[in-house]
Amino acid sequence: MSTLELVNVTKAYGNTVAVDGIDLKIENNEFFCIFGPPSSGKSTILRLFLGLAHADSGRVLIGGRDVTDVPPADRDLAMVFQNLALFPHLTARQNMEFPLRERRETQAIIDARVKSVAEKLHITLLLEKFPAQLSGGERQRVAIGRALVRKPSAYLMDEPIAALDARLREEMRVELKRLQREVGHTLVYVTHDQEEAMSIADRMAIVENGRIAQIGSPDEIYNNPASRYVAELVGSPPMNFIEGSIVSGRFRASKLDLEVNLDNGLSDRDIVLGIRPEDLSLHEGGGAQGHGSNFKVYETEPLGAYSIVDIIAGDIILKAQMRGLAGLSLGQEVALRIEPGHCHAFDPINGANLLHNVMA
Ligand SMILES: Nc1ncnc2c1ncn2[C@@H]1O[C@H](COP(=O)(O)OP(=O)(O)OP(=O)(O)O)[C@@H](O)[C@H]1O
Helix, strand or coil, X not given: CCCEEEEEEEEEECCEEEEEEEEEEECCCCEEEEECCCCCCHHHHHHHHHCCCCCCEXXXXXXXXXXXXXXXXXXXXXXXXXXXXCCCCCCHHHHHHHHHHHCCCCHHHHHHHHHHHHHHCCCHHHCCXXXXXXXXXXXXXXXXXXXXXXXXCEEEXXXXXXXXXXXXXXXXXXXXXXXXXXXXXXXXXXXXXXXHHHHHCCEEEEEEXXXXXXXXXXXXXXXXXXXXXXXXXXXXXXXXXXXXXXXXXXXXXXXXXXXXXXXXCCCCEEEEEEECHHHEEEEECCCCCCCEEEEEEEEEEECCCEEEEEEEECCEEEEEEEECCCCCCCCCEEEEEECHHHCEEECCCCCEECCCCCCC
16 A cells, blocks of 8 residues: 655666666556566566665655665565465465464464455365465465465565466456455556556556656557557557658658548658557558558458458558458458548657657
């Protein structure tokens, strides 16, 4: 039930700057995801909060208290790692009791906490089993339960469900979200899975080479990405990018027969146009109804409720997402329609979103 804060923190390992002057404030009781590609610095941010890494410069605050030089054991945080380490010789119940026994809680408190957390995680019937008798998913629930029995300032989780299969991961993330709401604690969650971060977070930070590329709600990040880097990382299939320039309010692609009347106030310049697959629509036959008439269907991927259709012109492939079965055949000519209001414009050099609205 605490805020967690990094104030201008830098941490390097030799020549590698893992965290580069980060300012980050995680609010009380929020479900906060730290998301980014491998080696971007996500785990180092958690380790700085935990005290397992010491900041080279800057301050670390928990609940407003400066803990930069406070040892890990005195920071009152509970941690769940990807590689769960249950004690093999203890039952699930004994594993969950462990952190409370360490804190010399009374048996009555231990019993009550384990009972309540086991019920929330639906593991009551597993409590007398040993880790070797549990499935991977069950073991992970016990590991999460062991963190939840305590009532620390905040819970920190580093890819806690990455090792589970896809179906179980989906189930677990819904449960984690529900649990966090019920328990009402600050939860910091590191993941490299954009869908997981988008579905679970109240707010998220996108990390880029040891820096924060953007902080916001999943909705803000998806609809108003600060840069091409962020736009590329969230959303599946990813956003399409088309190089070109703006001339008198019209976008003209440089390597495609494609024009869009953007009318977004940008003056004449080179840009990279960004358009999400769901904002592209395809129409049979070429011709005047679309913005570009020389596309052909290259690949279709029917996924039940929707289909992904790859279209090609020259050596440029764009992805469109359509409801249901696309009803298009390979090689067929299609016209492309782009909703100008859904277009993003990025700087070709530094990737900044030229239309980015800074949210309050
Ligand atoms: N103990 C360490 N010693 C040396 N270099 C380290 C250490 N810990 C992290 N690094 C380096 O710091 C950078 C950031 O690592 P970090 O583990 O924070 O990234 P990450 O985003 O969590 O990556 P992943 O998703 O792969 O776990 C990487 O280049 C990594 O090699």
